[in-house]
Every structure is written in C-alpha cells, then in structure tokens.
Amino acid sequence: QVQLVESGGGLVQAGGSLRLSCAASGRTFSSYTMGWFRQAPGKEREFAAAITRSGRSTRYSDSVKDRFTISRDNAKNTVYLQMNFLKPEDTAVYYCAADGSISSLAIDHHEYDYWGQGTQVTVSS
Numbered sequence: 001q002v003q004l005v006e007s008g009g010g011l012v013q014a015g016g017s018l019r020l021s022c023a024a025s026g027r028t029f030s031s032y033t034m035g036w037f038r039q040a041p042g043k044e045r046e047f048a049a050a051i052t053r054s055g056r057s058t059r060y061s062d063s064v065k066d067r068f069t070i071s072r073d074n075a076k077n078t079v080y081l082q083m084n085f086l087k088p089e090d091t092a093v094y095y096c097a098a099d100g101s102i103s104s105l106a107i108d109h110h111e112y113d114y115w116g117q118g119t120q121v122t123v124s125s
Contacts, residue, residue: 089123095116
C-alpha cells in the first residue's frame with residue numbers, strides 16, 4: 001500500500017520552470033515504478049514521464065521530452081518532475097502514480113495502482 005501526495009504546482013509564465021514533488025508513504029516505495037500524468041480541462045489523462053524502481057531508466061512523452069526530467073530519491077520516498085521551458089499547453093492537473101506490477105515504464109494510466117490527488121500547473125502566455 002502506497003499513499004502519494006503531490007506538491008509544487010502553481011502559476012508561471014511561458015518559458016519558466018517548476019519542480020513538482022510527490023511524497024510517498026509506505027516501506028515498499030522502492031518496489032514501485034513511478035509515473036507522472038497530466039489532465040488538461042476537457043481532455044483525457046495523458047502520460048508525461050515514468051521512472052524505474054532504481055531510477056536508472058526513464059521514459060517521456062514526445063510532448064515533454066527534452067523539457068521535463070523525472071527523478072527519484074528512494075531514501076526520501078520522493079519522486080520529482082522538473083519542468084523547464086514551460087508552455088501554455090502544459091497547463092493541467094499533474095498526478096503522481098505508482099505501478100506495483102512487473103510492467104516497465106507503462107504509459108497507460110490503467111497500469112498504475114496508486115494515485116495522488118493532483119497539483120495544478122498553470123502556464124500563462
């Protein structure tokens with residue numbers, strides 16, 4: 001069982017940066033693949049980034065590749081999403097998710113078992 005709490009969202013201008021954090025409770029945090037998803041108004045939830053249990057491999061959607069960086073600190077039970085060069089189309093609620101299955105860096109949100117409540121990111125033009 002993992003409980004997730006996101007933080008770090010806010011309002012920024014286009015071209016700016018934000019770092020999201022996801023704090024996890026549970027002694028088996030390092031057993032989970034972690035992902036970040038986002039959902040814009042009127043749209044379906046979409047994959048943004050994922051990171052393996054060890055933190056040695058990552059995957060990004062084409063829309064955030066080369067701008068966002070996912071990382072994790074298993075000693076702190078925390079996963080991060082560093083977002084640079086933000087665009088108005090990045091505006092969404094960002095969700096942290098944990099995948100306890102044997103799948104590797106899944107991009108389908110149905111593959112993830114636990115979810116945070118989300119944090120709002122708004123990018124103005």
